[in-house]
Amino acid sequence: MGLRDAVIAGYAETKITQRSGSDPYALAGDIVNSLLVRTGFEKAEVDGLIMSPSLTAARTTFWAQCVAEFLGLELTYCDTTDLGGCSPAAGVARAAAALDSGMCSTILLINADTPTTEYNFANYSFHEEWADPYGLKGPPGSFGLLSRRYEHQYGLDYCALGKLAVTQRTHALLNPNACEKLRTPITMDDYLNSRMISEPIRLLDCVMPADGANGLLITRREIAVERGLDRYIVPIGYGEMTNLGGAHSLVDITRTGHRSAGERAFAQAGLRPSDIKSFHPYDDFIIAIMLQLEMLGFCEPGQGCKYVKETNFNYDGDLPLNTGGGQISAGQAGFAGGGTNLIEAVRQLFGEGGARQVKSTDNALVTGIGWIPYARNWGSSVALILAPEAGGR
């Protein structure tokens, strides 16, 4: 079982800010410093690096290698996970694969991005030819199309979506790393009355871009045991899907790759959705949370609104949801944003949730969403189940 032989020995996260004036190298340096201080590992023991992509660093095709040079890392394994917002969670599985294959023994997984200070992203895709000429407003436009179709097929209760938005905002108030601009309470009316961007997507459905960084130190179980670490976090189930239905011209836009990814993650972990103790889904738009609840099997397709209204998602409720506020209420630090959901899950499993600590740290489910293809649902879906283990010799 290669996946379970990898352990997360420590995590680090910067505060999320807008227009920080910083850059991904500086933030990556902060993260490495924090990870080494926390875990007691020496830099010389690190022989693997996995980066998430960066909107700020998008102009370099040598991203992970540049980070290695800037930070003085000598590596036997060095890579960038190229799955957009899925990259941080997918990076954990790639770290486990790299450790299992013997390519390296201790990995830094770093997500650092500063798109509100410097934004260099450019599409080399279908957009120029087949989407931009129609004024499709990026991700909000695509999620508007997705939401309207969902509403046609199943009905859509905007109060259910508002409940998710309000719950996550409440959690952001308890998260000192959340962007200060978002650390003000919102009500259901605030959600429902927020201005339309691409109907039915409202302003408070959307993430707000920001700068920030986070990371994990991932090593082999035997190394963690040898060092006498008293607690570490283990990936126990993982599934990934890119370009669901890619061979077909017609697909149901309300179906996502999380169905297949989730089934594999749950089977590997030996768990069912009802066993999950806290849920940290990638949240670029509020409706994405609901769709993932359906696709991951918490409820049936089309039953998401009903399930949301019947479930308490507070940090001390039935299914604690994005207990740091998620990206929507903590800020989306570019491609480091997927790490916001991931790091919060790890923090909770270490029992370090502070004022928002969940009751059960038996496990946590993290997801990723990456890219938006042409006239379809999102491009990549990942599901990662984590569980803590007590260490010691």
Added chain:
Amino acid sequence: MIRLNDTLEVPQSVNDPYGFSEPYWRASRERRLLLQFCKESQQFQFYPRPMSIATGRQTLEWREVDGRGEIYTYSVTHRGFGPFEGHEPYAVVIVRLDAGVDILSNLVHCEPADLRVGLRVKPFWKPLADGRHLLLFAPDESSGDASL
């Protein structure tokens, strides 16, 4: 009730960086809609690709279709993008063609009250400065749609 902007005044040019879509754009000069058709899977595909998405091989030919279909989904955009700024609100739609492909486009000549999933539509070709045309859609009055 708000009116939808038809976006016909939006200044547009279209880059077509990939050679395999050239037959589509050439046909657009004559307001003809050509789609790639996979002879093995009997599936049309859109947008143009370098190979059949079904077989992974170049089992493709170009076939002309009439371009009729229905609205699969839509979104009224209030915050325009690029040259669309100042032309809001406008309707971005996915049209499910009878031929069996989904096409992202704009809907023109439609009253907001008529805009709905399932609305029958037909092609509306917007001229581009270089002689090509951009494929938009308009309500299809010939469809006998009771709402029109």
